[in-house]
Amino acid sequence: MPINKHSLPVLIVGQGLAGTILAHTLDQANMAFNMVDAPKTYFTSSYAAGGIFNPVTGRKLEKSWLVDELFSYLFPFYRTLEKALDISFFHPMPLFRPFANEEMKGWLLDRKEAIHNEYLRWEEEGVWIENAGWLDVECLLKCSKQYFQSKNLIKEIAINPSIDLTISVDEVHFQGQAYACVVFCEGFHAQKHNPFFGHLNFLPAKGELMKIKSVEPSQEYILNKNGFLLPLGNDGFKVGATYRWDDFSNQPSLSATLDLRNKLTSLGVNSYEEVEMSTGVRPATQDRRPLVGFHPQLPLAIFNGFGSKGVSLSPYFAQQWLAEWKGEGQINSEASIRRFYHLFST
Ligand SMILES: Cc1cc2nc3c(=O)[nH]c(=O)nc-3n(C[C@H](O)[C@H](O)[C@H](O)COP(=O)(O)OP(=O)(O)OC[C@H]3O[C@@H](n4cnc5c(N)ncnc54)[C@H](O)[C@@H]3O)c2cc1C
Incomplete structure (x- = not known):
């Protein structure tokens, strides 16, 4: 040293x-x-980036790696930073994960006791995840x-x-x-x-997301079902995100646009205006x-x-x-x- x-x-x-x-x-x-x-x-x-923070990931609703340490640190960290910079960019917001289908619902409910953790709130149609939200990166x-x-x-x-x-x-x-x-x-x-x-x-992963305008979905929570729908206010949303390991250009791709349109359909959003695409490469490992x-x-x-x-x-x-x-x-x-x-x- x-x-x-x-x-x-x-x-x-x-x-x-x-x-x-x-x-x-x-x-x-x-x-x-x-x-x-x-x-x-x-x-x-x-x-x-979508900017989402979410303590529970994967189909089996498991706590993500180191979640208790990370999440008890990130809330005070970003709030202190908002005060220091005198601007709002940290937006805690519940996240809803509808059950993918009846089979998955049955599978999860059968194991509810084993799966349950303090971030989950179970409902008939799916699971609410607390302590989630998004950062306006x-x-x-x-x-x-x-x-x-x-x-x-x-x-x-x-x-x-x-x-x-x-x-x-x-x-x-x-x-x-x-x-x-x-x-x-x-x-x-x-x-x-x-x-x-x-x-x-390193194992970089290209990702794309789309900004849309729509009056259909709720502005009150993040919807997560084979993709996410993140409310930005004023009928604006981000929908994402795609993953690719074979192309690192900064151009939006047609395949990602089609993928994101499919995600919107499965998220139940049918009427929307496409505003813009964002493209980036995640520094994954x-x-x-x-x-x-x-x-x-x-x-x-x-x-x-x-x-x-x-x-x-x-x-x-x-x-x-x-x-x-x-x-x-x-x-x-x-x-x-x-x-x-x-x-x-x-
Ligand atoms: C579509 C998409 C959606 C995402 N959604 C989420 C999400 O919801 N939640 C989440 O937590 N994360 C999300 N991510 C991941 C998130 O963006 C990354 O984890 C994070 O932004 C990585 O930041 P970074 O500073 O390491 O890299 P970068 O953002 O790539 O920044 C690297 C910086 O280094 C600079 N630089 C590089 N080389 C040099 C050099 N030689 N000299 C000077 N400067 C240099 C670049 O100009 C750049 O400013 C998403 C990513 C993508 C692509």
Whole structure:
């Protein structure tokens, strides 16, 4: 570990959701940092995200990984951030999962006692999930950018780590400034363009969603049945999302449009106006766990791999990243890149 690590700032590469959450975490802890973010032409995941947080996933209504720790942290985290930035972007909202069909209903009801957890409320037609909701990711990112700009902390640059960074054992130089550590939050771009962490187990997944206007569905809750319907207010909804592992272009595809129209039909929405498509690539991993931690030899770090759950995972793991950086704790072993230290040459 670098000896001077707390006297120099940290450089954060990427102001998607991950970089933004990490930056706010450092800011709240009064740790010095700077950020760089590539121009808008760079393709992100965050600007396409539905922003949903949901403690129960899968057909069997299981609690998602680490849910109790994540969810007790994310509510106060986002509420505190709303106050600090003086804007509303965190929208807790119930989520309704209708039973897929009579067979599934019977299967779930037969096992209700075993399946039940504190996030579920059972009804004749389906199950309500409490403590769900959505984060307006675009709003958070835009007002965070203004906040970082007002403090002169962010520059618009696409870094080429091999050329732009001068790395020694205990510090990194970038544009004449010494940094204690560079933490890469580049989303799926890391796999192709990061010479230090690109060999980790990324499995990017392209996703598309559609914004629609409709007066048919309820604005009061998120509907989730083989896809989601997320109310935005003023008859606006997001419907999503698709998954693809063979195309990483930033163009909306006809196959995704058709898939989303089918989802709308199965969600019971027949009359709607299509407003726009959003396209992004999720920084997912083969073992579905984040990539958080420190390079074993160099003053470099990573905060990435949040897949389709950046909203619920990133606040908790930003705090864990910081604790390990300060020598006050260790990142959860399933998320820490220590699990890949054997892949780094010595
Ligand atoms: C269709 C879709 C729906 C989704 N729905 C949800 C959802 O409902 N709930 C949820 O929790 N998650 C959802 N996600 C996933 C969510 O978007 C991600 O988990 C999260 O946004 C990842 O953020 P990130 O910052 O790691 O990556 P990104 O958003 O991709 O950000 C990476 C940033 O790094 C910058 N960058 C890259 N390389 C460089 C460089 N060399 N120099 C400088 N900057 C660089 C990029 O410009 C970008 O700003 C969805 C994703 C998609 C595509």
